[in-house]
Every structure is written in C-alpha cells, then in structure tokens.
Amino acid sequence: MYTRDEAERLCAKILSYSTLPECEVELTATEEYYTRFANNGITTAGFAERRTAVIRSTRDGKTGKIQTGEMDDRALKASVKRTEDLAAIAPADPEHQPPLGRQQYPEIHEFDERTADARAPEMIPQIGALVKIAGSKKLVAAGLFERSHTTTAVANKAGLFGYSRSADSRLSTTIRMPDGSSSGWAGHPSLRIADISGEALANQASEKCLRWRNPKRLDPGAYTVVLEPTAAGDIVRLIARGLDARATEEGRTFLSRKGGGTLTGETLFPEFVTLRSDPFSSRQSAVPWTSELLPQHPVSWVQNGVAKNTFYTRYWAARTAKSATPFPGALVLDGSEASTEDLIRSVDRGLLVTHFWYIRFVNPQTLQHTGLTRDGVFLIENGKIAEPVMNFRFNDSPVELLKNTKKLGRPERVRGLEGGEMVAPAILASNFHFTSVSDAV
16 A cells, blocks of 8 residues: 555656656555355455556647556556557547646545454454354355455646545345245445444345245336335436536436526426535545546535536536536435335335346436346335335336435445445335336345
8 A cells, every 4th residue: 555655756756757748647556355255154255455557648639548557667667658659649639638737635534444454353253143143044145245445646747646545345245045035135335344233234134035035926017116225326326427517518418408408407306305426425435536636525416306517527617618527426315314114104005125236228318227126125015015026127217216206214325236336315206117027036
C-alpha cells in the first residue's frame, strides 16, 4: 500500500519521464483477503496484493494510454514512452479538455483500520456462527466473506495531485436444502467489519430457505411488490445511466421531452421520493474526485419527486455553459422509519422479492431491464406472507418502479449479486411487471 508521501513521490517520478505537454498518472494499490465456504465448511482462503499505474500522455488532443503492473523504474519509463508512441498515431479527440490544475479535494474520513487489516481471526468466528446455525437446521450454507484495502493517487503535469484510501468488507451467504430444492440469501456490506454478524445473516437466509419450500406457481403479470432493500437497490441503481445531461438534451433518455427540451425541473415521482449522491456517506466508500478529477460533492438527482439534475461531463458543460457534475455514484434513496414488515402489513395482495440477478438492458431510453428473482419470492395476502411462489422473469424500469412507489422503508447499504452498491430502503410499489415463470431455484 502507498502512503501519501510514497504515492506523491512515485507520481512525480513517472511524470518526470514525460516529454509531451500533457501527462496524467493514476496509481492504485489494492490488498484483498477473502474466505470462501461451502457445504458448511471453509473451502478456500486467499490474500492478494496488486499495484497498477495507468498513464495517459497527450499532445494536440491525441492521447495514448497504458495500464501496467510493472512498477520498477525501467518499466515505468518504458510505459511512458509507449504512451507517447501511441499518442503519435492516435486520432485527435475533438472533445478533449485541457488538464486540470491543482485541486482542493475534500477529506473522506470513513476509514476503519480494523477492516483494512482484517484476516482470518475476524472472519472465521462469523463464518463459524453462520454454518453452525445452518447445520443445526439441517441446511447447507455457502458464501464469501471478503475485505479490501485500497489506496489511490492521481497526478498530472499541471500540478494536480490527489490521494485517497478506503477499506471495505462484505459477507454474503446462500443457504439451501440438502437436495437443492429451496434456497435463501442474505448479505451485509459494511465499511466496518465489526458490524457484520454471521449469526444474523444465517437466521435471515435460513428462514427464507425454510419458508420457500414447495413454491406455488402463479401466473405472470403486473403485481404489487414489496422489494426488500437489496432487490430495491438492484433496480434503482440502474437509473444512473439515464441521468446523462448530453444524452437527455439529445433526446435519448427518459428525461428527454418529446419534441425537444428536457423534463428537468418537473415532478415525475411521488413527493416522498428523493434520490441523491452522497460521496461522504458514513455507509459507503468513495474517492474524493470524479472520473474527470474534479472534486466530489453531493448532488440531488430527484428531490421530493422533482427531477432536479443531470450529470455534465467537462466537455458538455463547456459546450452548454453549465457546471460539470459527477456521475451518479454513491447513490442514496431516502426512505422512512418503516420496516419491511410494516410495508408487508399494508399490502392486500402482492409479492415479496428477496433480490434479483442476471439483469440486462432491454431499452436504453426507458431504462427497461429484464432479469430474474432469486432465493425467495412469497405471496402476500391480507398483510401477511401467505405462501412461497416460483421465481419470475421481470421486465421493468427503475423509472416506472419509482413512479409507482407507494411507500418506502428504512434505508440500508446493499450490494446485489451483480455488484452495484447503494443505500436503499425496501420499496412498496404497484404494477411491477413479471413476464414469465422461472423454475430455477
């Protein structure tokens, strides 16, 4: 891992090899430790450390780029030379922006030393508690406990330098019947590994597994749904791609007005829906700069139901006389103090969904996606879970989901099977479209 001084010295050394007017360096050092378990026992453990440098050299809008894991002086000097050779034959980018000078990056304080250094002593007791509970119920547990520690630095020849470090952890488990006929899932990502409880996750996942035995077949169609926080995050995070200012103004997103213009500033969602980016959240990790090396800052994308902002790249901001804004990362969907059980109690008839997987684009403009439910879908009748039902394929959009939202639960940090973290509450929404039945577990 790099200290700030080490990263600054190495960046300066790489930049000293540059002969072109523009050169930019990004250094990343990542340390990861993980423990996998299956069949109620630990199967593998691993430790990995990687260091990479991404180098970009530019002249007259023509850029060459290389990523290298060779960090000795000879290799780094050769890498810079290679980027310059590539720049000489690259086409000019008509949207290239001049390099930024010195920036004042904000401090992000959410760093936990115990998480950064965690290994088997922190992980094995939680896994042990988890598999003990699964075994006591004659169930079979599998999953992954992982943590990461990352330092990142950016620098250029115009005087810019930034340094950041972060630590993160996650435990997730799938618990099944021995014959594979039923399954339940639970997961907990956290910046503080001490907050993760294997016992709590085992109880959640095993209860799902036992409840989901012998699921009933229901006809596909439009249902009222209660999406648990992970399922809500699986869908809501997909709205980020539709918040691009350029695509919106060119008529290519859900915020594009037919005939020209945008829907920014209009009420599109219920007044209790607020979606924002919070890079300084105490529950998510973030770097203090954007992908274009501007300082991070909070942004409200939807505020009290109103579409408030779209994100502007430096190029599009300069062209339209606007301020550049960050991509919608570190998303937070605000909620209420209601529990998921409170939302279930308010449903006459609907479906409870644990989470989704294999989510893929259908229509980029409407943000319509398709995917599958997994590890526990249940029929709700008269405010209670009535019986398990078979999995479905869905075909719907985060835009329509938020438009049809009736109630929100208590927000928590979530991470689904395909990544894509955010802070999300459980969602009660109407008219969620399931297009076919899946017989997968």
